Amino acid sequence: MKFTIVVQGGPYTTQASLSAWHFARAVLSSGHEIYRIFFYHDGVYNANTLLSPPQDELDLHHAWRSLALEHGLELIICVASALRRGLLDPTEADRYEKSQSNVEAPFVISGLGQLIDGALTADRTLTFGP
Amino acid sequence: MKFTIVVQGGPYTTQASLSAWHFARAVLSSGHEIYRIFFYHDGVYNANTLLSPPQDELDLHHAWRSLALEHGLELIICVASALRRGLLDPTEADRYEKSQSNVEAPFVISGLGQLIDGALTADRTLTFGP
Amino acid sequence: MLLHLLNKSPEHAALLRCTGFIRHGDCLVLLEDGVYCATSKAGAALGELVERGIPLYAVSADVEARGLSARLSPDIKLINYEELVALSIQYTKSKRWG
Amino acid sequence: MLLHLLNKSPEHAALLRCTGFIRHGDCLVLLEDGVYCATSKAGAALGELVERGIPLYAVSADVEARGLSARLSPDIKLINYEELVALSIQYTKSKRWG
Amino acid sequence: MRKLLFIQSHAPHGTLFGQEGLDAILAGSAFVDCAVLFLGDGVYQLLKDQATQTLASRNYSVSYQALFDYGVDAIFCSAADLLTRGLTLEDLIVAPTPLNPKELEAILHDYDVILDF
Amino acid sequence: MRKLLFIQSHAPHGTLFGQEGLDAILAGSAFVDCAVLFLGDGVYQLLKDQATQTLASRNYSVSYQALFDYGVDAIFCSAADLLTRGLTLEDLIVAPTPLNPKELEAILHDYDVILDF
Numbered sequence: 001m002k003f004t005i006v007v008q009g010g011p012y013t014t015q016a017s018l019s020a021w022h023f024a025r026a027v028l029s030s031g032h033e034i035y036r037i038f039f040y041h042d043g044v045y046n047a048n049t050l051l052s053p054p055q056d057e058l059d060l061h062h063a064w065r066s067l068a069l070e071h072g073l074e075l076i077i078c079v080a081s082a083l084r085r086g087l088l089d090p091t092e093a094d095r096y097e098k099s100q101s102n103v104e105a106p107f108v109i110s111g112l113g114q115l116i117d118g119a120l121t122a123d124r125t126l127t128f129g130p
Numbered sequence: 131m132k133f134t135i136v137v138q139g140g141p142y143t144t145q146a147s148l149s150a151w152h153f154a155r156a157v158l159s160s161g162h163e164i165y166r167i168f169f170y171h172d173g174v175y176n177a178n179t180l181l182s183p184p185q186d187e188l189d190l191h192h193a194w195r196s197l198a199l200e201h202g203l204e205l206i207i208c209v210a211s212a213l214r215r216g217l218l219d220p221t222e223a224d225r226y227e228k229s230q231s232n233v234e235a236p237f238v239i240s241g242l243g244q245l246i247d248g249a250l251t252a253d254r255t256l257t258f259g260p
Numbered sequence: 261m262l263l264h265l266l267n268k269s270p271e272h273a274a275l276l277r278c279t280g281f282i283r284h285g286d287c288l289v290l291l292e293d294g295v296y297c298a299t300s301k302a303g304a305a306l307g308e309l310v311e312r313g314i315p316l317y318a319v320s321a322d323v324e325a326r327g328l329s330a331r332l333s334p335d336i337k338l339i340n341y342e343e344l345v346a347l348s349i350q351y352t353k354s355k356r357w358g
Numbered sequence: 359m360l361l362h363l364l365n366k367s368p369e370h371a372a373l374l375r376c377t378g379f380i381r382h383g384d385c386l387v388l389l390e391d392g393v394y395c396a397t398s399k400a401g402a403a404l405g406e407l408v409e410r411g412i413p414l415y416a417v418s419a420d421v422e423a424r425g426l427s428a429r430l431s432p433d434i435k436l437i438n439y440e441e442l443v444a445l446s447i448q449y450t451k452s453k454r455w456g
Numbered sequence: 457m458r459k460l461l462f463i464q465s466h467a468p469h470g471t472l473f474g475q476e477g478l479d480a481i482l483a484g485s486a487f488v489d490c491a492v493l494f495l496g497d498g499v500y501q502l503l504k505d506q507a508t509q510t511l512a513s514r515n516y517s518v519s520y521q522a523l524f525d526y527g528v529d530a531i532f533c534s535a536a537d538l539l540t541r542g543l544t545l546e547d548l549i550v551a552p553t554p555l556n557p558k559e560l561e562a563i564l565h566d567y568d569v570i571l572d573f
Numbered sequence: 574m575r576k577l578l579f580i581q582s583h584a585p586h587g588t589l590f591g592q593e594g595l596d597a598i599l600a601g602s603a604f605v606d607c608a609v610l611f612l613g614d615g616v617y618q619l620l621k622d623q624a625t626q627t628l629a630s631r632n633y634s635v636s637y638q639a640l641f642d643y644g645v646d647a648i649f650c651s652a653a654d655l656l657t658r659g660l661t662l663e664d665l666i667v668a669p670t671p672l673n674p675k676e677l678e679a680i681l682h683d684y685d686v687i688l689d690f
Contacts, residue, residue, distance in 0.1 A: 001447050006571070010140070012214050012589050013172050015365075015390045015420075018630065022419065026439035032447075041476055042143050045175075050216035052226040058629045061216070080479060084142050086180035086191070086232065096182045100230045102216065112483035119569045120458050120488060124446050126363070127454045127572055131349050136688070142472050145267075145292045145322075148513065152321065156341035162349075171593055188512045210596060242600035249686045250575050250605060254348050256265070257356045257689055262682060269467055271497050273369050277613065281678050293470030296500065301542030321510040325469050327503040327517075331542070355580075355681060356689045360565060367584055369614050375496065379561050391587030394617065399659030419627040423586050425620040425634075429659070453463075453564060454572045 002035040003027050004118035007043035008129035011060040012053065017046050020128035021063055028071055036118035037068075039077040039107075042130065044087050047077045047107035068106035075107045076114045132165040133157050134248035137173035138259035141190040142183070147176050150258035151193055158201055166248035167198075169207040169237075172260065174217050177207045177237035198236035205237045206244045262286045263351035267358045269296035275305055278357040287315040287351060289344060290336070295322045298336040310335045319344060360384040361449035365456045367394035373403055376455040385413040385449060387442060388434070392456075393420045396434040408433045417442060460490045461567035464498035468517060469508070474501045475516045477573025482519070482526055484571075491530035492523065493563060494552055499537050502548040520549045534560055577607045578684035581615035585634060586625070591618045592633045594690025599636070599643055601688075608647035609640065610680060611669055616654050619665040637666045651677055 005024055009016025020037075027034055039046055051061040068075050077087060082103070083096070089109050093101035103109060119125045135154055139146025150167075157164055169176055181191040198205050207217060212233070213226070219239055223231035233239060249255045264282055266289070268274040275297050282288060288309060290298050297306060298318040306316060320338040323329055332338070339347070348354060362380055364387070366372040373395050380386060386407060388396050395404060396416040404414060418436040421427055430436070437445070446452060462481045466473040478501075484490040494501060501517065508515040523531060535554035538544070545551045555563060564570065579598045583590040595618075601607040611618060618634065625632040640648060652671035655661070662668045672680060681687065 003446075010172065010215070013140075014589075015587050015630070018628070019365075019389060019417075022439045022629075023442060026443045030440050030443045032443065040480070041472065042140065042172075045215065048216035050218050050223070050226075050228050050230065050232060051214065052216065052218065052222070052228070053214040054631075057214070057631050081476060084181065084183040084187070085140070085175065086178035086182065088180050088182065092182070093180070096180075098180050098182070100180065100232055102180060102230055102232055112480055113487070115480060115571075116460070116484045116487045119460060119484075119571060124451070125569050125571075126446055126452050129365075129454060129456055129572065133348075144472075145470050145513070148511070149267075149291060149319075152341045152512075153344060156345045160342050160345045162345065170597070171589065184514075187514050211593060242597055243604070245597060245688075246577070246601045246604045249577055249601075249688060254352075254354070255686050255688070256348055256354050259267075259356060259358055259689065267470070269470075269497050269500075271371050273371075273613070280674060281681055283678055283682065293467050293497070296467060296497070296541075299542060301540075322469070325506055325508040325511040325513055325515075326467070326500065327505040327507070329505070329507075353684075353686060355687045358689075365587070367587075367614050367617075371496070378557060379564055381561055381565065391584045391614070394584060394614070394658075397659060399657075420586070423623055423625040423628040423630055423632075424584070424617065425622040425624070427622070427624075451567075451569060453570045456572075 001032045001124060002122045003032060004036045004122035004125040005034065006125065006127040007039045007046065008041040008127060010042035010045035011051065014130040016128040016130055017060050023126065024067060034073055035122040036114065037073060037075050038115045038118055040081055040115065044077040044082045044085055047087050047103045049102050049104055065106060073106065076110045077107055079109050079111055082109055131162045131254060132252045133162060134166045134252035134255040135164065136255065136257040137169045137176065138171040138257060140172035140175035141181065144260040146258040146260055147190050154197060164203055165252040166244065167203060167205050168245045168248055170211055170245065174207040174212045174215055177217050177233045179232050179234055195236060203236065206240045207237055209239050209241055212239055261352045263348055263354040264288045265354055265356045266290055266294040266297065267292035269293045270305055274357045279309060282309060282314055287317065287347065289347065290318040291322055295326060295328060298333055299328055299331045300333045359450045361446055361452040362386045363452055363454045364388055364392040364395065365390035367391045368403055372455045377407060380407060380412055385415065385445065387415045387445065389417040389420055393424060393426060396431055397426055397429045398431045457488055458568035460484050460488060461570045462490060462492045463495055463570060463572050464501050465495045467497040467500040469513050473573045475514065478516060478519060480571060481528060485526040485528045490528050491567060492528060494533040496537050499533050499541060499543060502550060504547055504549055517549060523550055532563055574605055575685040577601050577605060578610060578687045579607060580610045580612055580687060580689050581618050582612045584614040584617040586630050590690045592631065595633060595636060597688060598645060602643040602645045607645050608684060609645060611650040613654050616650050616658060616660060619667060621664055621666055634666060640667055649680055
C-alpha cells in the first residue's frame with residue numbers, strides 16, 4: 001500500500017507534525033510505502049534547517065530528515081506556503097535577493113501539483129493538521 | 131500612556147500579527163508610546179528576514195521593521211520560542227553551529243524577563259493571539 | 261473595568277465562555293473572526309450583554325473584510341483601531357478570549 | 359468506509375459536528391487532544407455512536423501523555439500508530455475533523 | 457480517475473486556511489475533476505462584498521468566481537450552516553448546491569480522497 | 574507593584590501554549606507576585622500521571638510542582654471546569670483553589686495585568 005501524508009501544522013506549536021511523523025514511521029515499519037509527504041500551511045516550518053529545540057526534546061526537523069534519508073523519501077514543501085513564511089532554499093533565496101537560506105535536501109520546494117499527484121496516485125491520503 | 135503589545139500568532143497563518151500591527155500603528159498615531167513589543171509563541175515568526183509574500187500582499191516582516199525603525203522601537207522575540215522554531219540571529223547561529231541566520235535588528239532575541247518587565251512597566255498590556 | 265477582546269466566531273466556545281466573565285463596567289470588543297458574533301443572526305448570543313448594558317464594539321476593518329457591513333446587529337458600535345486604542349485606555353486592563 | 363480522525367477536545371465544536379457525518383461502516387479515531395473525548399465523563403457525547411455500533415479508537419500515546427489511561431470509557435479501544443496504519447488501510451479513505 | 461473532494465471549514469481572513477485551500481482547489485482542477493464543499497464557518501468564504509483595503513489583507517474571495525472557469529462545477533454547501541448564519545444563496549459570490557444532512561453524509565462517502573482546509 | 578495573572582486555557586501536548594505559558598509564569602515569579610488561573614481545558618494541564626515517553630513529547634507537567642518553590646502560591650481553577658471533566662483536586666499535581674463563577678469573575682478584575690496562554 002502506498003501512502004501520501006499531508007502535514008498542515010508547524011513543529012511544536014501544535015501536535016500535528018509529531019503525529020504525522022509517528023504515523024509515517026509506522027507506515028514504513030508496517031512494510032508499506034510512502035509515496036509522498038507534503039508539507040502545506042504551517043507544515044512547511046518543519047523544513048527550517050535552523051530549528052534548535054532544547055537538547056532533551058525531539059528535534060522534529062532532524063527527525064523528518066533522518067526518516068527521509070534512511071528510506072529515500074523526498075519531503076515536499078509547498079512553494080507558496082514556504083515563500084510567505086520565509087522558508088527558502090538557496091535558489092529561492094537568490095531569486096528573492098536574500099543572503100541567507102534555511103531549506104535544504106531532503107526537503108524540496110515544489111508546487112501544489114505534488115499534493116494533487118500524491119492524492120491521486122497513493123492508495124491512501126491522510127492529513128495531520130492543527 | 132505607555133503600551134506593551136504581545137504578539138502570539140505567526141504572520142498570515144492567523145490574523146493576530148496583522149491586528150497587532152494595526153493596533154501598534156494606532157497607538158503611535160494617537161500620540162501614545164509603545165514601551166515594548168514582545169513576540170512570543172508563533173509570534174516570533176514575524177522576525178524571519180526571509181519572509182517573501184506575494185508582491186501584492188502586505189509584507190508583515192517589513193511592516194514591523196519599518197514601524198520600528200521609524201519610531202525607534204525594539205522588537206523583542208522570546209529566545210526559547212525563537213530557538214525551537216528556528217529563528218536565529220548571527221550570534222545564536224554561531225552558538226548552535228548553523229551556517230545561516232534569519233533574525234536581525236530591529237528584531238532582538240531576548241528573554242521572558244522582557245515580557246514581565248513590559249507587563250509591569252507599561253500602563254496597558256494587550257495581547258494578540260491565534 | 262475590563263476590556264474583553266474576542267476573536268472567534270460563534271462556532272467556538274469562546275463566546276459563551278467570555279460572556280460569563282463580563283461584569284457591569286466592562287466592555288466587549290469583537291475583532292478578527294470575532295466580528296461574526298456581531299451579525300444580527302448571531303446577536304442572540306449577545307442579547308444578555310445588551311440587556312445588562314454592556315457596551316459592544318466591533319473593529320470595522322474586520323467587519324468590512326468579511327462582507328458583514330450590512331448584517332450587523334444595531335447594538336454593536338463600529339470602531340477603528342484608534343478608537344480601540346482609546347478604549348484600551350478608558351478600560352484599565354484587557355483579557356483576550358480565543 | 360470512512361476513517362474519521364478527530365483531534366479536538368469536547369470543548370470544541372468538532373466532536374458534535376463530526377458525529378453527524380459518521381455512518382454505519384465508518385469508524386472514529388481520537389488522537390491528540392481528541393482523546394479527551396474518550397474519557398468516561400465526556401463519553402456521553404459518543405454514546406450515540408456506541409449505540410449505532412460505530413467502532414471507536416484512541417491513540418494510546420496520546421492517552422498516556424495526557425494522564426488519561428485510567429479514565430477511558432470502556433467503549434474505546436486503544437491503538438498504537440501501527441494499528442492506526444492498519445485501520446487507514448481497512449477503511450478506504452479518511453476525513454480530518456478539527 | 458479518482459475524485460477529489462476539497463472541504464473549506466474556516467471563515468476567511470481570520471486564518472489562511474481559506475486562501476491556501478482555494479489555491480489547492482485551483483491546482484487540483486488542472487489535473488482532475490474536483491468538488492468543493494463549504495461546511496460550518498467555511499460558508500462565510502463565499503460571502504459577497506468582502507472589502508479588505510482597510511485591513512490590508514488579500515481579498516481572494518473574488519477568485520471563487522473563477523471556480524467554474526477552472527472546471528470546478530461541483531460546489532456544495534451545508535444548507536443548515538447557511539441558515540444558522542442567516543445567509544441565502546443570493547448573498548454568495550457563487551451559488552453552491554445546498555445539501556441536507558443525508559446528502560452531506562453521502563457526498564463525504566462518494567469521493568475517493570478528501571482534502572481538508 | 575502590579576499584580577500579574579497568568580491564565581492557562583489549553584490542554585497540554587495538543588498545543589505548546591501550556592509549556593510556553595508555564596515558562597512565562599516561572600519567569601514572572603522571579604520578578605513579582607504572580608497568580609495562575611486554570612480555565613476550561615487548561616485544568617487538564619495539572620492532571621497527574623502524564624507519561625510522554627511513547628509520544629516523544631516533553632512532560633513539562635512535573636514542573637508545575639515547582640510553582641510553590643518559585644513563590645507562586647496563588648493557584649486557582651474553575652470548579653465547574655473541573656467537575657465537567659470528572660476531575661477532583663486529588664487528581665491534580667498541585668491543588669489549585671477551586672473558584673465558583675462569582676469568584677472567578679472577581680479574580681479577573683482583581684489583578685492588574687492578565688497574560689493569556
